[in-house]
Amino acid sequence: MxxxxxxxxxxxxxGARGAISLSGITRIFAGTIPAVDHIDLEIKAGEFFxxxxxxxxxxxxxxxxxxxxxxxxxxxxxxSGREMQSVPAHERPVNTVFQSYALFPHLDVxxxxxxxxxxxxxxxxERKQRVDAIMEMMQIGAFxxxxxxxxxxxxxxxxxxxxxxxxxxxVVLLDEPLSALDAKLRAELQIExxxxxxxxxxxxxxxxHDQHEALVMSDRMAVMSKGRIQQIGPxxxxxxxxxxxxxxxxxxxxxxxxITPISDHEAETPLGRLTISEMxxxxxxxxxxxxxxxxxxxxxxxxxxxxxxxxxxxxxIYMGAATQYRVEVGENxxxxxxxxxxQAAERSWRPGEKIVVELKPENIMLIEP
Amino acid sequence: MSGAVTEVALEQARQRRRLWMTSGxxxxxxxxxxxxxSLVLLGIAFMSADDYGAPILPLSLQPFQQVAGxxxxxxxxxxxxILLRSLQQAGIATLVSAVLSYPLVFFxxxxxxxxxxxxxxxxxxxxxxxxxxxxxxxxELLGPNAPLTWVAHHLHLVAPDLGIAPGSFAVTTGLAYNYxxxxxxxxxxxxxxxxxxxVEAGRDLYASGAKLFFHTVxxxxxxxxxxxVIFVAIPAFGDYVVPQLLGGDKALMIGSLIANxxxxxxxxxxxxxxTLIMLVVTGLGLVAFRVLSRRLGGAEEAxx
Numbered sequence: 001m002x003x004x005x006x007x008x009x010x011x012x013x014x015g016a017r018g019a020i021s022l023s024g025i026t027r028i029f030a031g032t033i034p035a036v037d038h039i040d041l042e043i044k045a046g047e048f049f050x051x052x053x054x055x056x057x058x059x060x061x062x063x064x065x066x067x068x069x070x071x072x073x074x075x076x077x078x079x080s081g082r083e084m085q086s087v088p089a090h091e092r093p094v095n096t097v098f099q100s101y102a103l104f105p106h107l108d109v110x111x112x113x114x115x116x117x118x119x120x121x122x123x124x125x126e127r128k129q130r131v132d133a134i135m136e137m138m139q140i141g142a143f144x145x146x147x148x149x150x151x152x153x154x155x156x157x158x159x160x161x162x163x164x165x166x167x168x169x170x171v172v173l174l175d176e177p178l179s180a181l182d183a184k185l186r187a188e189l190q191i192e193x194x195x196x197x198x199x200x201x202x203x204x205x206x207x208x209h210d211q212h213e214a215l216v217m218s219d220r221m222a223v224m225s226k227g228r229i230q231q232i233g234p235x236x237x238x239x240x241x242x243x244x245x246x247x248x249x250x251x252x253x254x255x256x257x258x259i260t261p262i263s264d265h266e267a268e269t270p271l272g273r274l275t276i277s278e279m280x281x282x283x284x285x286x287x288x289x290x291x292x293x294x295x296x297x298x299x300x301x302x303x304x305x306x307x308x309x310x311x312x313x314x315x316x317i318y319m320g321a322a323t324q325y326r327v328e329v330g331e332n333x334x335x336x337x338x339x340x341x342x343q344a345a346e347r348s349w350r351p352g353e354k355i356v357v358e359l360k361p362e363n364i365m366l367i368e369p
Numbered sequence: 370m371s372g373a374v375t376e377v378a379l380e381q382a383r384q385r386r387r388l389w390m391t392s393g394x395x396x397x398x399x400x401x402x403x404x405x406x407s408l409v410l411l412g413i414a415f416m417s418a419d420d421y422g423a424p425i426l427p428l429s430l431q432p433f434q435q436v437a438g439x440x441x442x443x444x445x446x447x448x449x450x451i452l453l454r455s456l457q458q459a460g461i462a463t464l465v466s467a468v469l470s471y472p473l474v475f476f477x478x479x480x481x482x483x484x485x486x487x488x489x490x491x492x493x494x495x496x497x498x499x500x501x502x503x504x505x506x507x508x509e510l511l512g513p514n515a516p517l518t519w520v521a522h523h524l525h526l527v528a529p530d531l532g533i534a535p536g537s538f539a540v541t542t543g544l545a546y547n548y549x550x551x552x553x554x555x556x557x558x559x560x561x562x563x564x565x566x567x568v569e570a571g572r573d574l575y576a577s578g579a580k581l582f583f584h585t586v587x588x589x590x591x592x593x594x595x596x597x598v599i600f601v602a603i604p605a606f607g608d609y610v611v612p613q614l615l616g617g618d619k620a621l622m623i624g625s626l627i628a629n630x631x632x633x634x635x636x637x638x639x640x641x642x643x644t645l646i647m648l649v650v651t652g653l654g655l656v657a658f659r660v661l662s663r664r665l666g667g668a669e670e671a672x673x
Contacts, residue, residue: 067569067573068572069569069572069573088572088577089569089572089573090572090573090574090575090576090577090581091575094573095573095574096569096570096573098566098569098570100566102564102566102567102569102570103570104567104570104571104584104585104588105567105588106588115571115574115576115584116573116574116575119571119574119575119576119580119584120575163574167574167575
């Protein structure tokens with residue numbers, strides 16, 4: 001009895017309903033460069049997982065292979081512990097929300113949402129009940145009899161999501177589902193999508209090229225480039241401790257320098273000598289996020305701390321909640337810094353003002369080229 | 370104020386002139402070759418025939434009685450069955466060409482883009498030859514001594530000594546063959562625009578095989594199909610050459626029946642009445658079809 005439980009316990013790692021395991025996934029299109037290059041990835045059951053990367057990085061191809069629209073040239077895909085090699089798209093326990101929504105134009109909202117249930121032979125009474133329930137949950141009941149062409153972008157988005165969710169799939173695949181919407185609606189739907197996912201507890205795999213969206217929504221994410229995963233981990237880790245230059249630059253602004261380590265806690269950089277908390281003899285590059293840089297007026301800089309530089313504000317871009325500064329700290333040496341405009345903010349700076357910038361040693365991260 | 374009014378009036382006059390200049394030639398053509406002949410036909414249909422079949426006065430309803438099957442010898446179902454046979458042959462030919470067109474169109478679309486126009490050309494090319502010549506070729510292929518007929522004999526599908534042609538089957542084959550390009554071209558045009566994401570959405574939502582086709586591909590290609598149906602069904606219904614050459618006496622269709630009234634056994638008023646009835650049937654068919662395609666939704670291309 002106990003041994004059975006133990007087995008069930010280990011099984012839960014990769015075999016849980018909604019867990020996905022990819023190993024060695026490779027897809028090479030007619031050319032020579034792989035679109036997806038030996039990707040290993042474990043996605044936990046019930047997780048909101050984001051594949052983030054620029055267009056052409058292979059994230060959509062990877063999603064399409066999980067959906068079954070593409071066949072990997074190499075590698076294995078397991079969904080809920082089951083091998084998907086020989087399972088065609090229409091038999092996989094996943095549903096997709098397409099970038100273009102792909103609503104059937106000849107069917108109304110109700111019929112679109114009920115399509116999957118109908119194809120699986122769910123009786124019309126039960127079908128109606130489930131469709132009505134999801135329409136109520138998504139607040140689209142009012143458009144039940146409308147055709148897709150008569151809906152706004154946001155409504156279509158909701159219908160597309162409802163059409164996937166009503167089937168209660170083990171995994172929901174979302175291919176840039178919000179990219180066609182305006183900023184405000186997009187922000188609303190991000191939150192709605194997230195609430196829906198937490199409420200239903202389904203695994204969501206979300207593809208986007210928008211770093212902000214990825215940060216807002218995901219539990220964990222994988223940053224992809226050129227068919228490979230550059231970094232994978234919880235959102236906070238990936239943002240705060242990017243592994244390499246690509247990840248650092250793709251996830252927001254950063255100050256990046258080449259460095260030459262000279263002691264356990266010190267390195268030569270183009271800015272000058274910097275104290276860095278976590279130092280490695282082999283380190284070649286370092287970065288710091290603009291919001292981690294402290295700005296002081298010349299007379300207010302705390303005394304005796306390392307990594308302080310005199311500088312002149314060269315550019316101040318007011319962005320509402322924060323202001324972005326470009327500070328010249330030496331001839332042609334610039335530092336990018338953010339200062340939030342909250343109550344505690346001492347003041348804002350104007351171009352030409354002399355200030356002191358401080359880079360705290362623990363906020364400087366070593367990265368790979 | 371009055372200056373603005375004259376300006377508007379002048380502009381309207383200019384637009385009217387432009388309208389007449391652009392649509393004038395077309396209107397002239399329609400009036401000369403469609404409207405006037407149809408009116409002449411309408412007139413002739415209500416006249417009597419002389420001994421040589423030429424139209425003479427007095428006006429008479431006899432031609433229409435003849436169409437309905439009444440003659441000196443009493444009522445005969447011949448004409449009704451010819452009309453029904455014509456509808457049936459046109460229907461089957463349309464169905465056959467539609468069924469053949471789908472795989473062909475998707476085969477062409479599956480080829481690399483640069484060679485697709487060439488493949489389409491191969492389909493259209495035969496119709497550059499005269500229909501009579503092509504139909505004669507079928508007569509050879511389906512005639513009494515042709516290999517296909519020999520196979521049919523052995524399967525006891527055709528009586529010994531007879532060919533597949535002449536006969537109904539040969540007429541259907543000939544019609545479907547002749548009008549196939551008119552189905553393929555509009556179907557190709559709409560299949561080319563097919564949104565494959567919808568097909569993927571169908572697969573994603575558990576559809577496969579025939580279900581997938583009828584729920585995702587078919588609705589999208591419906592406009593092209595409906596256009597094709599009109600392009601095939603109407604000319605096939607009134608076709609003269611194919612039933613004449615491949616049909617023999619037993620497979621007489623309305624086109625041949627009409628032709629007979631102006632050639633072999635002349636009776637112009639009767640022929641004119643038949644033609645009118647055929648036009649009315651075609652017109653009603655088009656109207657019914659239009660209603661149907663509206664009901665099916667989004668078939669703009671088919672609205673003739």
